[in-house]
Amino acid sequence: MINFNIIQDFRDQVNANSHYTWYAYQNKNGKNYWNIICACMDWIDVGLECMDGFSFDRKKLGARGLEVFTYISAIDIVWESIQQLHRAIINENEVPFSGEKEVFINDVLHKDDNAYFKHIRAVFGAHPVNLSKDKNNDKWFASWPTTGIHEKYDVALYLYNVDPSKDDIIFGFKFAELNEFFTKRYNHLSYLAKKLEEQYQDYKSSLILNKIRPTTNIEDQLDILEEELNKRLSNDYFEHLVDQIKRIYKATVTNENNRETIEDYRGKVKRVVEELTIKIQNVDYTDLEMDHIVYSNHPQEIHYELSKLFECLYGHRKDEAYDYYIERVSKFLNPYVQIDKTMSADEIFLLLHVGLYNYWDSV
Known part of the structure; x- marks a missing residue:
């Protein structure tokens, strides 16, 4: 169940305080961050509407593999939008949750959660037969997704190495972990809303002194x-x-x-x-x-x-x-x-x- 109140509360904060956010961000260091903020809010709405009501049927995975990919892509849209909001409001050189390894516990690739999710998106539909080379310069290709090949995952696939001397890798995810990844990042909107309010209060205090x-x-x-x-x-x-x-x-x-x-x-x-x-x-x-x-x-x-x-x-x-x-x-x-x-x-x-x-x- 998607909590739509979080994005609505963020929108309300953006439009609060006599439109302080527009005033502060429509020309910040020569950039129109206001346009970025509006675009991100709109695309978060799109992603959430796509995710809402999604259900998974193991028996129809072959036919519905792209529906799983659509769900993953919707999470990616929301997550990319939140990253952009963080850059605009907090620090343009910072990505939230970088280095954290708290969600995907069966990480065979030894990536942090952000990178692991990006790999999920890539192999489950974005570009499964054109994956980037890894740190060892190995080239990999993904099989189609299926269930039952490994009990650690709800959905999994094989990663085939172009080098015939190297073994395949079983790669997958659990929906519970995927949803935990989404929820933690989606909740970051509340933190960003709090920061906007703090910025407004600081600005207000400076004006009162004038x-x-x-x-x-x-x-x-x-x-x-x-x-x-x-x-x-x-x-x-x-x-x-x-x-x-x-x-x-x-x-x-x-x-x-x-x-x-x-x-x-x-x-x-x-x-x-x-x-x-x-x-x-x-x-x-x-x-x-x-x-x-x-x-x-x-x-x-x-x-x-x-x-x-x-x-x-x-x-x-x-x-x-x-x-x-x-x-x-x-x-x-x-x-x-x-x-x-x-x-x-x-x-x-x-x-x-x-x-x-x-x-x-x-x-």
Whole structure:
């Protein structure tokens, strides 16, 4: 039974922490390790899906020899992918479990587990009649796989030497050992996920020590926060919130009847900026407690018109019904702000936020 949670947990870690892994690995020492990480995760999924549900029938080995090879190849795909992940995340010159001889106890070739597995893959289907020469420069060829030629193995074959004076070798494996080899290496993903989290925490600690420059000018503060977000981890929610607030402060007030209400609202938005500054300083990209001041729900009565109006104000589309949307929304929000279709897009944008906040504050 394949534990798919291990690869899913690794994927979750890769995508966690405001996509730190993408930020750190999309250009590391001039190489795009992010692409490597994505490719490896995808191929691990392919290998696991192939392995899941595999069963072995001794009576049909001749006919199903390639199915055994497919199972071995699926393990190899997963293992190769994990090696690449290890190189990308830990050390590009290091292969995990090198030198270990803990799994294949009947190792007639005196190889470590990694090398023994590669030999299993080669002789059981990858290139059984074109095997590499051994350390003694001997050339070997594999027979077809069978059962019962040696009790130490579930599946075995003969390795024939091209030198007629040399004896054949019985070579094989047990499925229990093969699965142990796979499990140990597959579980290495949990270690790699832990290392990604440690790397993120180290990076986060370094950012926290880098204090954000304070200023009493709210618009300057927003520019500073925008710069800090570019230096730190990208976060769509925080970046959009900063853009929204900058536009709220950017607008020029043309109707003096709205000024007092606007200034009161902007004073509340300033508290959002203060919370934003603290969170960015601490690299805490969880939602703000006070973002409701900027992000208001749309009242049901004008939900459609508001949605269309905001699309126009964001510049996503032009709409011939723009004046109609303004008329409907301004009438609904008239107890709180006065909106006129001749106002600039920035001023209408501001007044919508002011009006919506005061509407919900009054109900």
